[in-house]
Amino acid sequence: MSGATTHGTRPGSGVVRVTGELIATRRVGAYHHLTFVAPGLAELARPGQFVALAVGGPTSANLLRRCFSIHKVSPSGTYGGTVDVVVAAHGPGTTWITELRAHDEVDIVGPLGRAFPLPKEPVPCVLVGGGYGSAPLFWLAEALRDRGCHVEMVLGAATESKLFGVVEARRHADGVTVTTDDGSMGTRGWVSDVLPEVIRRTGAAVVYGCGPMGMLESITDVATAEGAVAQVAVEESMACGVGVCMTCVMPVVGKDGATRMVRSCVEGPVFRGDRVRWDAFSDGWCRVPDDAVGAPRAGGH
Amino acid sequence: MTLTSADTVAATTATSVDMSVDLAGRHLPSPMMTASGCAANGRELGRFFDVAELGAFVTKSVMADPRSGRGTPRMAETPSGMLNSIGLQGPGISAFVEHDLAWLKQAGARTLVSVAGGTSGEFADVAATLRASDAFDSVVGVEVNISCPNVANRGLVFACDPLASAKVIALVREQLPRDVPVFAKLTPDVTDIVSVAQACVKAGANGLTMINTLLGMVIDTDLLRPQVAGVTGGLSGPAVRPVAVRAVWQTRAAMLEGRLPYVPIIGVGGVRTGRDALELVAAGASAVQVGTATFNDPSAPVRVGRELAGLVQDKGFTRLADVVGIAHERLARA
Ligand SMILES: Cc1cc2nc3c(=O)[nH]c(=O)nc-3n(C[C@H](O)[C@H](O)[C@H](O)COP(=O)(O)OP(=O)(O)OC[C@H]3O[C@@H](n4cnc5c(N)ncnc54)[C@H](O)[C@@H]3O)c2cc1C
Numbered sequence: 001m002s003g004a005t006t007h008g009t010r011p012g013s014g015v016v017r018v019t020g021e022l023i024a025t026r027r028v029g030a031y032h033h034l035t036f037v038a039p040g041l042a043e044l045a046r047p048g049q050f051v052a053l054a055v056g057g058p059t060s061a062n063l064l065r066r067c068f069s070i071h072k073v074s075p076s077g078t079y080g081g082t083v084d085v086v087v088a089a090h091g092p093g094t095t096w097i098t099e100l101r102a103h104d105e106v107d108i109v110g111p112l113g114r115a116f117p118l119p120k121e122p123v124p125c126v127l128v129g130g131g132y133g134s135a136p137l138f139w140l141a142e143a144l145r146d147r148g149c150h151v152e153m154v155l156g157a158a159t160e161s162k163l164f165g166v167v168e169a170r171r172h173a174d175g176v177t178v179t180t181d182d183g184s185m186g187t188r189g190w191v192s193d194v195l196p197e198v199i200r201r202t203g204a205a206v207v208y209g210c211g212p213m214g215m216l217e218s219i220t221d222v223a224t225a226e227g228a229v230a231q232v233a234v235e236e237s238m239a240c241g242v243g244v245c246m247t248c249v250m251p252v253v254g255k256d257g258a259t260r261m262v263r264s265c266v267e268g269p270v271f272r273g274d275r276v277r278w279d280a281f282s283d284g285w286c287r288v289p290d291d292a293v294g295a296p297r298a299g300g301h
Numbered sequence: 302m303t304l305t306s307a308d309t310v311a312a313t314t315a316t317s318v319d320m321s322v323d324l325a326g327r328h329l330p331s332p333m334m335t336a337s338g339c340a341a342n343g344r345e346l347g348r349f350f351d352v353a354e355l356g357a358f359v360t361k362s363v364m365a366d367p368r369s370g371r372g373t374p375r376m377a378e379t380p381s382g383m384l385n386s387i388g389l390q391g392p393g394i395s396a397f398v399e400h401d402l403a404w405l406k407q408a409g410a411r412t413l414v415s416v417a418g419g420t421s422g423e424f425a426d427v428a429a430t431l432r433a434s435d436a437f438d439s440v441v442g443v444e445v446n447i448s449c450p451n452v453a454n455r456g457l458v459f460a461c462d463p464l465a466s467a468k469v470i471a472l473v474r475e476q477l478p479r480d481v482p483v484f485a486k487l488t489p490d491v492t493d494i495v496s497v498a499q500a501c502v503k504a505g506a507n508g509l510t511m512i513n514t515l516l517g518m519v520i521d522t523d524l525l526r527p528q529v530a531g532v533t534g535g536l537s538g539p540a541v542r543p544v545a546v547r548a549v550w551q552t553r554a555a556m557l558e559g560r561l562p563y564v565p566i567i568g569v570g571g572v573r574t575g576r577d578a579l580e581l582v583a584a585g586a587s588a589v590q591v592g593t594a595t596f597n598d599p600s601a602p603v604r605v606g607r608e609l610a611g612l613v614q615d616k617g618f619t620r621l622a623d624v625v626g627i628a629h630e631r632l633a634r635a
């Protein structure tokens with residue numbers, strides 16, 4: 001009945017590893033919204049952090065973990081603590097996850113990564129989500145409103161079925177703007193088309209974003225142009241999620257002004273938008289900028 | 302070496318089997334190790350288990366200067382494995398000894414430091430800086446990653462060439478005190494792994510680690526282009542385990558036949574469970590590293606150790622050392 005087994009993680013480590021039972025699953029448009037029993041995780045988690053799920057069971061040929069933003073957590077309930085994620089079926093791992101049924105068990109590690117930083121003052125904020133990228137923004141909105149911030153949300157997707165949480169957004173935010181590429185819901189176009197007006201109208205000091213990389217770059221551009229700070233949660237390909245494989249790196253400018261290839265699973269996934277070297281990304285590749293610390297030299301490798 | 306409290310914990314859990322290893326003169330309470338590049342430098346896995354519980358913590362190969370590594374994507378998942386092209390990203394040896402080795406020492410870890418270089422001189426420089434560092438007394442050995450590309454030799458890996466391998470090992474050996482064993486880490490991507498092992502041992506290697514990744518490639522069939530930015534990459538994970546077993550077997554066989562002096566072998570490649578580790582041990586490995594499986598289960602290096610101890614006991618042995626290479630005694634007679 002407990003629905004979960006906790007494995008060895010060490011006290012004070014800030015992370016738990018549990019075999020969590022799936023207790024609820026529902027389709028939301030193009031996505032699957034899943035609730036797992038995960039004792040101890042809720043107390044540690046903050047908006048913007050993520051969980052890493054093992055897929056395919058203990059003898060799976062897919063060894064690498066799949067990472068998902070935490071949609072919400074609840075520390076106690078009928079089943080003890082739970083964690084919710086919103087999953088888009090894409091390749092074999094996410095397909096396996098979306099085909100799980102109630103009472104199936106999944107190995108979950110979390111919370112991982114750095115959370116969205118919250119402003120000290122009750123300043124107006126805009127939260128921008130692309131597709132399932134809106135998943136972590138609702139409990140962020142709650143945390144911001146608890147601090148007295150005016151919160152507006154902008155949700156965008158290719159089409160209506162790929163929007164996530166429009167109804168929920170109305171409950172969690174003081175204003176909601178929706179865009180779709182095909183005009184099937186809200187304004188036809190991209191979130192960056194409506195964002196300048198929302199920032200100006202609300203006087204937003206911080207713009208939070210989660211979604212595809214291209215969208216995060218344009219959110220950063222718009223926010224910077226409007227004098228707001230962008231905090232974006234990136235999605236880089238990850239093999240471990242816990243900082244040991246070095247596959248999830250991206251070029252980010254540090255406090256000392258130097259660009260380094262940093263691990264987005266431990267130093268991110270949330271970065272200040274204006275610190276990310278967007279110029280290095282193109283066509284699905286990310287190169288190492290020539291001025292990055294330890295960049296390959298001519299003749300080297 | 303003094304015994305830490307974690308040693309006693311590791312020695313007393315579950316089984317009464319003696320899992321300790323004498324690795325080229327160093328006594329380790331457990332045969333289990335992390336694999337270089339699959340465990341970062343300690344802190345990250347320290348959230349999941351006590352790093353002092355391992356026989357040794359093997360660090361990410363470190364070079365002389367900071368290195369950014371390659372662009373992304375750096376990996377592709379493959380059946381029961383993965384392809385990686387990291388490009389030896391790292392902080393450089395000075396920052397490594399100051400921040401990482403010092404942390405491992407205070408955490409009570411026995412550290413096997415993996416070193417790399419683009420030239421044989423760079424390997425020697427890295428070893429010299431390591432020796433001069435404050436935390437050097439926590440180092441139980443140096444693993445020389447000669448499976449990285451040799452800048453001077455058209456990017457061919459050192460370990461593909463017995464002469465180039467021997468030169469690197471000799472230079473590193475010279476920089477280190479006698480009681481710090483040097484392990485040569487070999488690639489299976491050669492025609493005859495025994496001849497490379499012979500050259501390394503002759504040049505002063507006190508042990509051998511095998512295997513590093515196999516060179517592989519994945520094409521993204523949506524975009525019809527290489528999936529990793531580095532084009533080719535290293536294949537690892539359970540998919541390569543039979544290659545690791547073969548490499549350990551051939552090398553151990555050469556020792557039994559008198560073609561190679563007896564030196565300990567650290568087996569690595571595709572280990573996910575105690576059963577997998579037992580396979581490498583039976584082929585001739587005295588210690589076992591767990592790499593890619595750590596990405597699936599962050600506590601795999603210690604879990605595999607517990608499973609291995611259980612299996613060794615179930616089979617009626619009291620000492621792990623009695624199982625090392627045992628499969629060579631159990632061949633079918635034609
Ligand atoms: C911090 C973070 C938060 C995320 N949040 C969500 C979310 O809330 N909902 C959701 O549906 N998806 C989310 N993703 C993306 C999700 O992790 C990938 O879609 C998923 O890992 C792909 O697995 P697959 O088996 O379907 O694909 P495959 O291509 O078979 O995956 C192979 C390997 O590549 C990695 N990989 C492939 N694509 C991605 C990607 N886009 N991002 C990260 N790793 C990838 C996988 O983890 C796996 O290790 C998030 C990713 C990150 C990094």
Ligand SMILES: Cc1cc2nc3c(=O)[nH]c(=O)nc-3n(C[C@H](O)[C@H](O)[C@H](O)COP(=O)(O)O)c2cc1C
Binds near residue numbers: 246512571
């Ligand atoms: C992401 C990744 C990075 C690696 N980096 C190194 C490295 O820096 N030095 C090294 O000697 N081996 C490196 N290896 C090789 C492993 O240490 C190991 O030899 C190999 O992966 C086979 O073991 P496995 O199947 O258990 O992973 C790396 C492997 C992986 C998957």
Ligand code: FES
Binds near residue numbers: 265
């Ligand atoms: S995903 Fe492995 S280091 Fe970030």
